[in-house]
Amino acid sequence: MTDAVAVAPPPRGMRRVLRDFGRAPGAVLGAVVFAAIVVLCVFAPVFVIHDPYDLSAFSIMDARLAPGERDFAGVAHPLGTDEQGRDLWSAIVYGLRISLIVAAVASAVSFVIGTALGLIAAYRRGWVDALVMRVVDIQLAIPSILVALVLLAVLGRGVDKTIIALVTVQWVYFARTVRASALVEMEKEYVQAAKLMGFSGLRILMRHVLPNCLPPLTVVATVEVAHAITLEATLSFLGVGLPVTEPSLGRLVYNGFQFMLNGFWWISVFPALALLVLVFSINLVSDRLRDLLNPRRRRG
Template sequence: MSEPAVLTADAAPVPPKPETPWQRLRREFLANRLAVLGLVLLVATVLVAVLAPWIAPQDPYDIGKLDIFDSKLPPGSRSADGAITYWLGTDGQARDLLSAIFYGLRTSLVVGGVSVLAALAIGSVVGLVAAYFGGWVDALLMRIVDIQLSFPAILVALILLAILGKGVDKVIIALIIVQWAYFARAARGAALVERAKEYVEAAQCMSLGWPRVLMRHMLPNCMPPLIVIATIDLAHAIALESTLSFLGVGVPVTEPSLGMLISNGFEFMLSGHYWISFFPGIALAVAIIGLNLVGDHLRDLLNPHHAR
């Protein structure tokens, strides 16, 4: 009977457990300071927007709580009754700018997030169908995408809102129509690569229906580039909504929005009341910069051709 093997000090060390793709992605993401800064800005923006009803000093859209004597007060002023300190000042309607920014972030993030998610869903389906069937289906769908992308986004949104009218839901519909073509083009490009792989051929040989092949097998493998585009496009959607509201064709005056807050203070800029537009503009810039920093680094991690 042979003796059991005895481990000695010279035995080979146990190799480390290999990283999963998500562990590698997290490690490389956290190693980039700009990406971490963008993530911190993004998380702070979302938390402020979600917790606005609890952390805002005032409900800026409750008319009963506004005092006309507090109109256009500079930053650091106290209210007429001494109950509130307006750290960022007030606007022409006597609303606390800090509270209005908190509520405005909620509207901007909701409009941008809902429109991007809906555009992602529509565009992904269109792109996958075009790549899977090819032929005249691909040609027809891509010509529609080309026509959509040939027009400036702001022009299409302005025309749609001129037809639909003002309202948060109208702005969301307009942004969905403006954005879906970007996702369709990206989804088609990723799906063409997946279409030629063996697992798709195996699924076809098993007589699986094309909806199941697209949604269950091809779509998960096409999601990484679409997630990156969605992150960057969210910043674009927020900026576009703010532009439309600033022009007076987006969110109505009675709804909180960063673009509407900037527009409300624009007429007072020459009279020295800079803070009415300045601080909402800073909040808008922080949200967009955070999203862009996160999206740019995700693009570099998930697509090595873009790595610098």
């Protein structure tokens, strides 16, 4: 038996996936919008009027200015100011950046933990598989927001605490997905051949099983990034996520919510629209990837 027999069949070519991805105008629009938001967040100091972290840059005398109005210094605020006199455009840009950072880090850590546990469960079977999946089933039976609220009530507010809460919530989705895919791959001939040739379990999982589990994991990863963004915004809106010193989109919506009935609608509406556009663009991309990477949908 040659080593070529034990090599996993190659997944679908990336060039073909990119070509088919470009045939969906909605997905291309989502990718362009998301890329524009990423560029805006990376070069945030270039596009904002002032640093929302700098308390000396805004005054309470300029609070709740309408969109387009100028403050006492003559500086125009295209989206107005919030209740603290902070430029709303600057706060939204930095809010988008902190939301993307928290979501990306939480999803990446969840990907690593969930994938590792899912592969181990599929390879070891027996009590290891039963233990991991029982934990997954129990956690999935509890609403994600409730788990995150309990954790943050114990840990307190902060960027690092919020990431820990999101990782605790998200890793189960990766573990369940990779376990289901790995169980299918473990029964295929190339994996059985690798076992007969005496390859180590780590080599079999990393070289042969994991590459063929990446397509569904890619879809889950994009979905969980959007999930992490909305969950972080919800937690910040409830006052248990990021601290008040961080210009989180959820916190911005909460700050303006109490002034909605007084006519200061822009304080909540513009951050909410930014959050909607960000999540919607990611969902457009994830829906297209799901169609391209799902064999049943491709055959249909």
